[in-house]
Amino acid sequence: MPELDNAFQAALNLILGLDPTLLGIVTLSLQVSLAAVAIGALIGLPLGAALALWRFPGRGLVVTLLNAFMGLPPVVAGLVVYLMLSRAGPLGELGLLFTPSAMVIAQSLLVLPIIAALTRDHVLTLWDEYREQLCSFGVTRLRAMPSLLWDARFALMTVILAGFGRASAEVGAVLIVGGNIEGVTRVMTTAIALETSKGNLSLALGLGLVLLGLVALVNGTAYLVGERARRKLG
Amino acid sequence: MNHFCQPGTRLPPALQTDEPLLRLEALGFSHQGVPLLQGIELTLKPRGRTVILGPNGAGKSLLMRLAHGLLTPSSGQVRWACHESGRPLRQAMVFQRPVMLRRSALANLSYALAARGVPWRQRRSLATAALERFGLTNLADRPARVLSGGEQQRLALARAWVLEPDVLFLDEPTSALDPASMRAVEDAVHAFHDQGSRIVMTSHDLNQARRLADDIIFLYEGRIIEHTPAQTFFREPSSQLARDFLSGELLG
Numbered sequence: 001m002p003e004l005d006n007a008f009q010a011a012l013n014l015i016l017g018l019d020p021t022l023l024g025i026v027t028l029s030l031q032v033s034l035a036a037v038a039i040g041a042l043i044g045l046p047l048g049a050a051l052a053l054w055r056f057p058g059r060g061l062v063v064t065l066l067n068a069f070m071g072l073p074p075v076v077a078g079l080v081v082y083l084m085l086s087r088a089g090p091l092g093e094l095g096l097l098f099t100p101s102a103m104v105i106a107q108s109l110l111v112l113p114i115i116a117a118l119t120r121d122h123v124l125t126l127w128d129e130y131r132e133q134l135c136s137f138g139v140t141r142l143r144a145m146p147s148l149l150w151d152a153r154f155a156l157m158t159v160i161l162a163g164f165g166r167a168s169a170e171v172g173a174v175l176i177v178g179g180n181i182e183g184v185t186r187v188m189t190t191a192i193a194l195e196t197s198k199g200n201l202s203l204a205l206g207l208g209l210v211l212l213g214l215v216a217l218v219n220g221t222a223y224l225v226g227e228r229a230r231r232k233l234g
Numbered sequence: 235m236n237h238f239c240q241p242g243t244r245l246p247p248a249l250q251t252d253e254p255l256l257r258l259e260a261l262g263f264s265h266q267g268v269p270l271l272q273g274i275e276l277t278l279k280p281r282g283r284t285v286i287l288g289p290n291g292a293g294k295s296l297l298m299r300l301a302h303g304l305l306t307p308s309s310g311q312v313r314w315a316c317h318e319s320g321r322p323l324r325q326a327m328v329f330q331r332p333v334m335l336r337r338s339a340l341a342n343l344s345y346a347l348a349a350r351g352v353p354w355r356q357r358r359s360l361a362t363a364a365l366e367r368f369g370l371t372n373l374a375d376r377p378a379r380v381l382s383g384g385e386q387q388r389l390a391l392a393r394a395w396v397l398e399p400d401v402l403f404l405d406e407p408t409s410a411l412d413p414a415s416m417r418a419v420e421d422a423v424h425a426f427h428d429q430g431s432r433i434v435m436t437s438h439d440l441n442q443a444r445r446l447a448d449d450i451i452f453l454y455e456g457r458i459i460e461h462t463p464a465q466t467f468f469r470e471p472s473s474q475l476a477r478d479f480l481s482g483e484l485l486g
Contacts, residue, residue: 135303
């Protein structure tokens with residue numbers, strides 16, 4: 001397949017030559033996904049810890065919902081955010097639709113359940129172990145929360161990386177709420193989808209390689225963090 | 235069992251020397267309808283080393299957890315004395331398997347100091363002094379969870395030490411340790427006693443109880459059978475159950 005060989009060659013040229021179009025798309029992708037993960041972690045970490053520490057009516061339902069939302073299809077998340085932000089929607093006034101902000105919101109929605117649900121698991125395990133000792137210290141649940149999050153830090157770092165993996169790899173949500181507008185809301189995944197359908201395989205392949213490298217990097221980091229924690233903290 | 239961190243009801247202020255430190259009144263504890271402790275009446279004097287003895291499943295650890303406030307009794311009262319200022323007594327507990335925070339040895343002590351409300355500036359020097367006191371200085375920066383069992387238990391004692399407890403509970407603190415580490419724990423119990431801490435501990439080891447105890451609480455099937463001075467208990471126990479226990483004939 002000489003065509004694919006050419007495309008592969010061209011893709012490498014784009015990457016190695018730091019093609020501005022490609023760089024712009026990669027940068028925006030990172031900005032959107034990192035912002036989404038930051039928001040997801042900011043809410044998800046304390047939320048997950050709280051669900052592990054406190055019992056209240058309806059807690060089981062919340063936990064079940066969170067677990068179910070871990071597998072939320074990105075297009076559905078995109079659709080929900082689209083409806084909220086569209087002109088006629090409740091948040092239409094903000095004029096956020098088809099902006100990077102809308103994409104951040106949609107991806108946060110995808111990342112939050114993953115971070116919250118996995119954080120809950122880790123904190124619950126740790127709390128079972130620590131509970132008597134911390135109570136003996138006279139530490140309240142509220143004060144135990146940051147302690148547990150800190151002591152679970154290595155596990156939670158891989159949780160956050162898992163969230164980043166999900167955000168950077170999804171295409172459905174950003175496509176719906178971002179609109180894939182060139183230079184404004186075009187990110188790696190939406191660009192790959194578009195360029196492939198247009199037959200511009202070199203850019204699609206170039207972005208695909210970058211995305212693949214990014215995912216590999218994230219997984220490698222997660223692995224190393226886990227190994228280091230095992231060695232260091234026992 | 236989700237009723238943790240419930241403070242016990244306290245005796246009125248003013249802790250006089252001969253007033254009891256702790257009173258358990260008609261204390262009972264059931265789990266899923268099964269009574270595990272019943273009709274516990276107990277008065278502890280302000281000073282001394284109490285060892286709780288009894289076969290497995292007699293409720294020794296449970297009794298300490300109720301007194302310490304880790305569990306809420308199903309019935310009855312736990313009444314603690316207060317300091318004259320009205321401040322509640324400081325309590326600490328050393329567990330059978332030490333719970334080590336996933337931090338350095340030093341940070342484990344700093345955490346306890348923070349929980350006690352010691353200002354940030356004083357924590358490091360107090361923690362360092364306690365590590366030295368328990369011979370753990372070279373391990374200060376090591377992660378606590380990679381220490382050996384004996385070192386972990388010594389660190390747990392150091393962590394209790396920095397809390398300057400009025401009452402120290404120890405739940406079979408030496409059951410998983412080699413003789414040297416066991417010796418270190420027993421020395422620490424004496425040090426705590428000399429420093430003014432009221433000692434309440436459980437043990438499986440009759441020789442250890444002989445070495446450490448001022449008085450003995452003998453539990454059997456969730457009831458206190460005897461509470462007598464140690465010498466009396468080992469020389470002439472008043473109950474047949476205790477005699478059987480001492481001669482090794484009592485099956486748990």
